[in-house]
Amino acid sequence: MTGMIQVRIHGRGGQGAITAAEVLATAAFKDGKYAQAFGKFGPERRGAPVESYVRISEEPISIMQHVYDPDIVVVLEPGLMDVIDVRAGMKGDKVILNTDTPCEGCVNIDANCIAMDAIGKAIVNTAMLGALIKVTGIATVDSVAEAIMERFPGPVGEKNVAAMKKTYEAVQ
Amino acid sequence: MTGMIQVRIHGRGGQGAITAAEVLATAAFKDGKYAQAFGKFGPERRGAPVESYVRISEEPISIMQHVYDPDIVVVLEPGLMDVIDVRAGMKGDKVILNTDTPCEGCVNIDANCIAMDAIGKAIVNTAMLGALIKVTGIATVDSVAEAIMERFPGPVGEKNVAAMKKTYEAVQ
Amino acid sequence: MSDILAPGHTACAGCGEIIGERVVLEAIGKNVVVCQATGCMEITTTSFPTTAWKVPWIHVTFENASAVASGVAEALAQQGKKATVVAIGGDGGMMDIGFQALSGAMERGHNILHVITDNEAYMNTGIQRSSGTPKYASTTTSPAGSVLPGKGEWKKDILMVCAAHHIPYAATASVGYLDDLKAKVKKAMEYEGPKVIQVLTPCVPGWGTDPSKTVSLAKSAVETGIWPLYEIEHGKVKITHKTKELRPPEEYLTGQKRFKHLKPEHIAAIGEHAKANYERLLSLETSSLQLF
Amino acid sequence: MSDILAPGHTACAGCGEIIGERVVLEAIGKNVVVCQATGCMEITTTSFPTTAWKVPWIHVTFENASAVASGVAEALAQQGKKATVVAIGGDGGMMDIGFQALSGAMERGHNILHVITDNEAYMNTGIQRSSGTPKYASTTTSPAGSVLPGKGEWKKDILMVCAAHHIPYAATASVGYLDDLKAKVKKAMEYEGPKVIQVLTPCVPGWGTDPSKTVSLAKSAVETGIWPLYEIEHGKVKITHKTKELRPPEEYLTGQKRFKHLKPEHIAAIGEHAKANYERLLSLETSSLQLF
Amino acid sequence: MPNQIIEGSQAVAKMVRLCKPKVLAMYPITPSTHIPETLAQMKANGELDGTIIRVESEFSALSACIGASSTGVRAYTATSSQGLALMHELLFATAGMRLPIVINVVNRALSAPLNIFNDHQDSMSERDSGWIQLYAGTNQEAVDMTVQAFRIAEECLLPVMVCMDGFYLSHTYEVVDVPDDIKGFLPDYQPEHCYLDPNKPMTIGTWAMPEPYMKLRKELNDAAEKSVGTIQKVHDDYAKAFGRGYGDGLIEVTGEGSTAIVSIGSVCQNIEAVAKEKGMQLVRVRCFRPFPRQQLIGALKGKKSIIVIEKNAALGLGGGAMFHELRSALKGSDAKIACYVVGLGGVDVTLDYLRKVADSADSLGDGEVRWQNE
Amino acid sequence: MPNQIIEGSQAVAKMVRLCKPKVLAMYPITPSTHIPETLAQMKANGELDGTIIRVESEFSALSACIGASSTGVRAYTATSSQGLALMHELLFATAGMRLPIVINVVNRALSAPLNIFNDHQDSMSERDSGWIQLYAGTNQEAVDMTVQAFRIAEECLLPVMVCMDGFYLSHTYEVVDVPDDIKGFLPDYQPEHCYLDPNKPMTIGTWAMPEPYMKLRKELNDAAEKSVGTIQKVHDDYAKAFGRGYGDGLIEVTGEGSTAIVSIGSVCQNIEAVAKEKGMQLVRVRCFRPFPRQQLIGALKGKKSIIVIEKNAALGLGGGAMFHELRSALKGSDAKIACYVVGLGGVDVTLDYLRKVADSADSLGDGEVRWQNE
Amino acid sequence: MTGGTVKDVGSTTKNKTGTWRSERPIVDAEKCKRCGICVQHCPEPCITLDPHAVIDYDFCKGCLICKAVCPFDAITSKGERLCQTK
Amino acid sequence: MTGGTVKDVGSTTKNKTGTWRSERPIVDAEKCKRCGICVQHCPEPCITLDPHAVIDYDFCKGCLICKAVCPFDAITSKGERLCQTK
Ligand SMILES: Cc1ncc(C[n+]2csc(CCOP(=O)(O)OP(=O)(O)O)c2C)c(N)n1
Ligand SMILES: Cc1ncc(C[n+]2csc(CCOP(=O)(O)OP(=O)(O)O)c2C)c(N)n1
Ligand code: SF4
Ligand code: SF4
Ligand code: SF4
Ligand code: SF4
Ligand code: SF4
Numbered sequence A, B: 001m002t003g004m005i006q007v008r009i010h011g012r013g014g015q016g017a018i019t020a021a022e023v024l025a026t027a028a029f030k031d032g033k034y035a036q037a038f039g040k041f042g043p044e045r046r047g048a049p050v051e052s053y054v055r056i057s058e059e060p061i062s063i064m065q066h067v068y069d070p071d072i073v074v075v076l077e078p079g080l081m082d083v084i085d086v087r088a089g090m091k092g093d094k095v096i097l098n099t100d101t102p103c104e105g106c107v108n109i110d111a112n113c114i115a116m117d118a119i120g121k122a123i124v125n126t127a128m129l130g131a132l133i134k135v136t137g138i139a140t141v142d143s144v145a146e147a148i149m150e151r152f153p154g155p156v157g158e159k160n161v162a163a164m165k166k167t168y169e170a171v172q
Numbered sequence C, D: 001m002s003d004i005l006a007p008g009h010t011a012c013a014g015c016g017e018i019i020g021e022r023v024v025l026e027a028i029g030k031n032v033v034v035c036q037a038t039g040c041m042e043i044t045t046t047s048f049p050t051t052a053w054k055v056p057w058i059h060v061t062f063e064n065a066s067a068v069a070s071g072v073a074e075a076l077a078q079q080g081k082k083a084t085v086v087a088i089g090g091d092g093g094m095m096d097i098g099f100q101a102l103s104g105a106m107e108r109g110h111n112i113l114h115v116i117t118d119n120e121a122y123m124n125t126g127i128q129r130s131s132g133t134p135k136y137a138s139t140t141t142s143p144a145g146s147v148l149p150g151k152g153e154w155k156k157d158i159l160m161v162c163a164a165h166h167i168p169y170a171a172t173a174s175v176g177y178l179d180d181l182k183a184k185v186k187k188a189m190e191y192e193g194p195k196v197i198q199v200l201t202p203c204v205p206g207w208g209t210d211p212s213k214t215v216s217l218a219k220s221a222v223e224t225g226i227w228p229l230y231e232i233e234h235g236k237v238k239i240t241h242k243t244k245e246l247r248p249p250e251e252y253l254t255g256q257k258r259f260k261h262l263k264p265e266h267i268a269a270i271g272e273h274a275k276a277n278y279e280r281l282l283s284l285e286t287s288s289l290q291l292f
Numbered sequence E, F: 001m002p003n004q005i006i007e008g009s010q011a012v013a014k015m016v017r018l019c020k021p022k023v024l025a026m027y028p029i030t031p032s033t034h035i036p037e038t039l040a041q042m043k044a045n046g047e048l049d050g051t052i053i054r055v056e057s058e059f060s061a062l063s064a065c066i067g068a069s070s071t072g073v074r075a076y077t078a079t080s081s082q083g084l085a086l087m088h089e090l091l092f093a094t095a096g097m098r099l100p101i102v103i104n105v106v107n108r109a110l111s112a113p114l115n116i117f118n119d120h121q122d123s124m125s126e127r128d129s130g131w132i133q134l135y136a137g138t139n140q141e142a143v144d145m146t147v148q149a150f151r152i153a154e155e156c157l158l159p160v161m162v163c164m165d166g167f168y169l170s171h172t173y174e175v176v177d178v179p180d181d182i183k184g185f186l187p188d189y190q191p192e193h194c195y196l197d198p199n200k201p202m203t204i205g206t207w208a209m210p211e212p213y214m215k216l217r218k219e220l221n222d223a224a225e226k227s228v229g230t231i232q233k234v235h236d237d238y239a240k241a242f243g244r245g246y247g248d249g250l251i252e253v254t255g256e257g258s259t260a261i262v263s264i265g266s267v268c269q270n271i272e273a274v275a276k277e278k279g280m281q282l283v284r285v286r287c288f289r290p291f292p293r294q295q296l297i298g299a300l301k302g303k304k305s306i307i308v309i310e311k312n313a314a315l316g317l318g319g320g321a322m323f324h325e326l327r328s329a330l331k332g333s334d335a336k337i338a339c340y341v342v343g344l345g346g347v348d349v350t351l352d353y354l355r356k357v358a359d360s361a362d363s364l365g366d367g368e369v370r371w372q373n374e
Numbered sequence G, H: 001m002t003g004g005t006v007k008d009v010g011s012t013t014k015n016k017t018g019t020w021r022s023e024r025p026i027v028d029a030e031k032c033k034r035c036g037i038c039v040q041h042c043p044e045p046c047i048t049l050d051p052h053a054v055i056d057y058d059f060c061k062g063c064l065i066c067k068a069v070c071p072f073d074a075i076t077s078k079g080e081r082l083c084q085t086k
């Protein structure tokens, strides 16, 4: 992996898409890389489709624009596939999708179930990071785990780490 | 009388120096002249020394500055002579002073007494106009009387007109 | 479908405020002009070039709903048009930054119904403390932390403050009691002059609750005495929903994320405060005294 | 000579407001910081590079005396300095344009004494109508004319409005009763938190009266019941100057140019309103109810 | 000879009455106060149709006007200085909402220190707001501009400030012509985009995502730039109907000379006299927003030296705001352009002083800024 | 590698804590809100010394800061857009009173229509107020500027706005260095002219007649102009102490070329990349008030073509405010100077779009203005 | 459109907020007594009485307030996406 | 003086407002009981008790409040300028 990697995460208000982006960026930072995470901010309420972005690079990042041409796309909910063109502008071809009904051309992972098991709620934002790093290698499991624990110290973090690791393992 | 005549009136807040200026300007207007009246405005309260100005001319007036070089000065109260340099910048030499103790070099008139008689109060602003026009001829008694009546319709105006006329007669 | 508000707006699932605002306006009917302060209700309903509203509706800024309404009311009167003029805003827009506009409009006596949709914080900007935030509630600018237990002050008694302007009618209401709310709106409309209605409208992310709980929470606030339903007509207090025995405050507080950090002593303090307040209102009612 | 205020200021001869402001500050003493709203008191005392004040004093704008005081109070507290912080302004500065700042400061609970020197109009700008102007008074923006008899609305009941903020102490006072005023200031200083004192301060040009009448008018306002002296301590009303029989309103109204145009029916209405108001206060006092 | 002698404020108030605003919001502030006072007296005497709202602050004054204007009626207010400053947020909103509200701004210095006298800092610092800004040179012009303002506002759907100098104009009692009847000139306002009415519901004052926002801003910008033509047309129509015109409606050029003085407001009366004495040209800016760039370039073509005299200070930029805008417009030109900052907080800009300014023309460097009290 | 990855707002809040303001007034408005929220959380956790006042409006926020600052302590607030606009009257007062208050302005578009996204209209329209205005290009710079601002403010006795782009900076989580200790750099504030204290009574906030008023304005103007030196010195000291500098502290020049792009704010990150590609020079304005006239003249000497890219519109003037000020400064120059108005209301100013802008250089006429959404 | 005014009232119906839903409320037509309580309380509002309570799934965001307030338990719900392992 | 601050407190005494006066209050030292009431009420304030009420005519504006409030009629007044015909 060389150059800058750009990730776009699709989710809904309240699902933690921005938190996921920030956790991923933190992990990359822990791996010694430069990183940037931000949302396509808007006055969106819970439930409304939202996007967040991550850039990771060996070099300092100095771009200030939305991610229009992601290398990787993460979709936190399958329903979004109908509403949003998640592949818009994609340079890469990796769409990592949380779903129970596999979708052609995506890396499918049923993160809801994993999260229900591990966290007790269908909160998949951190869980999906496991799949993401497995598929792309843009951060290590350890650094993501550390980043999660920093963000959610204590048992909440531990459960999220568990979910993330499970997803990491579950994805092919 | 040719060119522009400039008058400065010294009084105290509440004594009606600005009203006097406006009445005089109105009279001149009635006489077919251009005129301008205004005060040296400030946050002055009753009792504090104030100034007002009148310009009268056959031609339209387009000057926007205080009157620094008056042709005529009117002083509504003798006490001001001690506090203010009423002759400051004077081009002419006519200082018309309301006083009971004549002052050298002034046209002295005891307007208080006249006003007490005519109006019942020592309000001398309009009364002093009688002296002013007698000495300078810059407006006619009739036009000043009319201007007073416009400003103070009814008995109040009539009393003021009476005072003005008396002053007109009293002054040499 | 509602005559007043179309769906497709972007309020959160389970938003209490949009229930309150719509029900108030439905009680008034279509012969209305709505003057809205900035806040969730504006942002979620009027993204140019769309609008959810089916009645005449204007928004200018955060701080001036009641002042805009003053202009609207007098302009309509000048044109001989008769319509109910409503100034409406959140607790922030009416109790804080727009309170002077409200006070001024009341003082001048314009014929306006002023409505506070009170979700007890600045929700549109992400749950900050307002004067309407209850004591001890955690918000992003009055967060609970290791040394502070959330907001430090009791909620502003805006209804009494408004009633003290000697207006003919002021009332609290709750989206837990829509019939009471509608009746109050109708009553308010019978009075000429300024009227104020303050409606409790739970907020899903702001309070940290399940969307389906919005209405039951709004009921529980009343049952615990934390949100007494009462009205002040021409200066006289009347409690419109009496409770023999107030329910314990936990029933309301537990399950709300904004109160998650409360210690028993905080809960007790809230309970006592609610009780004292309720009893004060009861005694004012009993006295039948005209306060203002 | 006063420790607080030097002569040489430019208030009108006979100004009631400057009596009120000085006496309040003398009652407090020199350990004070004064936060003044724009108005006659600012303009007549602080023409750069001179000042009449001998105590720390700040003016910023017309609308923010109480907000400035909030910053002052907290900054002094941070420095461990103990001093009485006073926010002071006219009826315009405190009841109208600066009322939100006052309300906000009360709500936040800063330890401030808020003083309204009420001369019942915007005097500094030449006698315009404020919410403190009495009904029927003629001002330059609510003039009496051939179809309108002066101001159309009753005076804003700012004291009740303030007290409804659940502050520990609020009181009216008058420069006709300086001992009562001083006692109230002293009492207010004993309370932590927000306190409000509203002092009637007649204005010579604004009311159209003789300068020597300033104090007797301020008495007569009380004796006619038009300006009742009372206080609200922790929500309970107490009349501090009782009058068996209210004097007829004419005694107060006649001789004031702002009321010169009044017809008998206006005078009667004023008298009735004063009486009803006084009786309302009496009954509130008698009830010993805690209103807020 | 004009038909009356009257205070500037009162003359303007008489014109306002003729314009028949339905809602007038008022809050006192020196030196604008005589306008609302005069209108209030008319109301008390049954001589004014509109409703006066005696608001509790200038923020509410403009808010009430916005509310009223949004119902499709004419709305008006007057203010000065701190009052205008308090409206700042709403000024942008009014223009953005395209509401044809008219304000008489009676110019006064801004605090701190507090000062009640004339300069132009108050309105100059609102020059980005999207309001049309007209500056009167005389009371006659203030009266004429006020009615023109309503027509311009309604034709352009832009709010208009009619700026007149505090005290110098507002409080000067002088000879002015106030028309008896302006009906033919100012038609009824026919609202097209804003009329809150239960029979024709609409939503006013929406929010917008970036693209629609910038589109609406562009429309506003274009409307502001296009208003140049309307301002001239309305001015010309008025000149035709009432026999009084002022230059081309945007700028007024008097005299001749290789040195031009560019200025604004009532001080131009004194400047005109001095320029005449000194053989200089006066270019008086009557319309400051939209900025009459083309007209100024035309008028100042071939000048050797230009002195901008203005009553505002662009702090930290140097000189006044107009100075820099003019320099920008004349970037290509060889003229030496310098600036005098004068009259802040009401310092009297006298004929004597202006003579010194004129005499200094040769000694001024390009870009040089001098202050009257230096 | 900087020492942490953190959201821009939080990084700034951490720096604010280090600066130890005694009073922090707060009122929420997107996108500035994360700063007060972070500070409030610090307070709740016992990690912040100062007192937070949760005011009921931005007018009171700045009022409370003024009150606090007048007692001689450091006072701070943060705001955006409508909030800054509501402070307008007080901004002038603060500067006039010479109070060294620091505000983080998180830039956002002004209403109407309402919009929460980034542009610079809010702070640009306060450019006359006498405040020093610094604009950050990155979050690192926002952090560094915030501490510099306190020192500049206190040395110059002028209030300072540290402007940072809403969302682009405030809400971007990225790699930033926040110093642990700034004690050596920022000494305690030693008030000389304002300290409300019963033991040393003074009167603050007087009013003034014309002559003293204009004298105080001149002093303020001179202080604003002189602050150029202080801003540079403080910048240099910081660079020495912490190893991070930005050009000469007023402007930052990168790259080479006969065409220069002049811009401001975080969009300069993208512009820098494009300018490099296209062989152009970027002149980033870091300090907009005082306007770095001399520095800009120096940096732009000999350019053939200058493109000003800015996120504000001077309605009715054409283009942005900086464009005209730059043209005024460069009046003598032969360079062609044109303007792009971009990014209003948060329209993303992308690398692709900026390439088009760069490619248009030859086709632009002197004085030409184009809008991104034209 | 001048100045951001919108005359097309109720036009947010272009925005199908039904896509936000993760829980689906289901009306049992039999049990529904047409009391209208759910209609009143629905935040969208997207329930009509026609003849019994009918939910417009184009807009329903799935808050389940209707289910909570129905006095006759006439509304049930199920997840829009069920977790297959459960 | 930076920013218009004034440290010379009480400096308005440079401004001799006694010149505003048209009526002059006169204390009758005999009658004065030194109750201080006039001192309290004087707007300037320019009366001291030293030993009885003493008016500083440099500042007294002649409002005659002192005369009105004195419970012992110890203060009289006369016009600063009497009208000779009266
Ligand atoms: C002058 C100003 N300050 C701040 C804001 C930002 N703002 C917009 S809405 C809002 C909060 C609204 O709170 P509230 O009135 O309670 O309504 P809610 O969103 O809770 O419905 C804030 C702080 C603004 N728009 N204008
Ligand atoms: C924002 C603003 N609006 C208006 C003014 C003008 N103004 C200054 S003082 C004042 C009236 C003051 O009235 P009040 O508060 O009653 O005090 P008083 O002068 O009567 O003592 C007014 C209208 C101002 N300074 N600032
Ligand atoms: S944040 Fe709260 S008030 Fe705002 S839309 Fe969501 S639920 Fe409603
Ligand atoms: S106008 Fe009234 S309040 Fe103002 S100084 Fe004069 S008497 Fe006092
Ligand atoms: S779930 Fe909520 S949105 Fe859907 S119909 Fe029920 S109440 Fe309405
Ligand atoms: S609340 Fe229940 S019974 Fe009533 S209409 Fe709705 S579904 Fe039917
Ligand atoms: S009020 Fe009379 S008795 Fe009392 S001190 Fe004054 S002059 Fe003497």
Ligand code: SF4
Pocket: D014, H025, H041, H042, H043, H044, H045, H046, H047, H055, H059, H060, H061, H062, H063, H064, H065, H066, H067
């Ligand atoms: S007349 Fe008035 S100013 Fe003079 S001493 Fe008596 S009370 Fe004081």
Ligand SMILES: [Mg+2]
Pocket: C090, C091, C092, C117, C118, C119, C120, C121, C122, C123
């Ligand atoms: Mg709210």
Ligand SMILES: [Mg+2]
Pocket: D090, D091, D092, D117, D118, D119, D120, D121, D122, D123
């Ligand atoms: Mg007053």
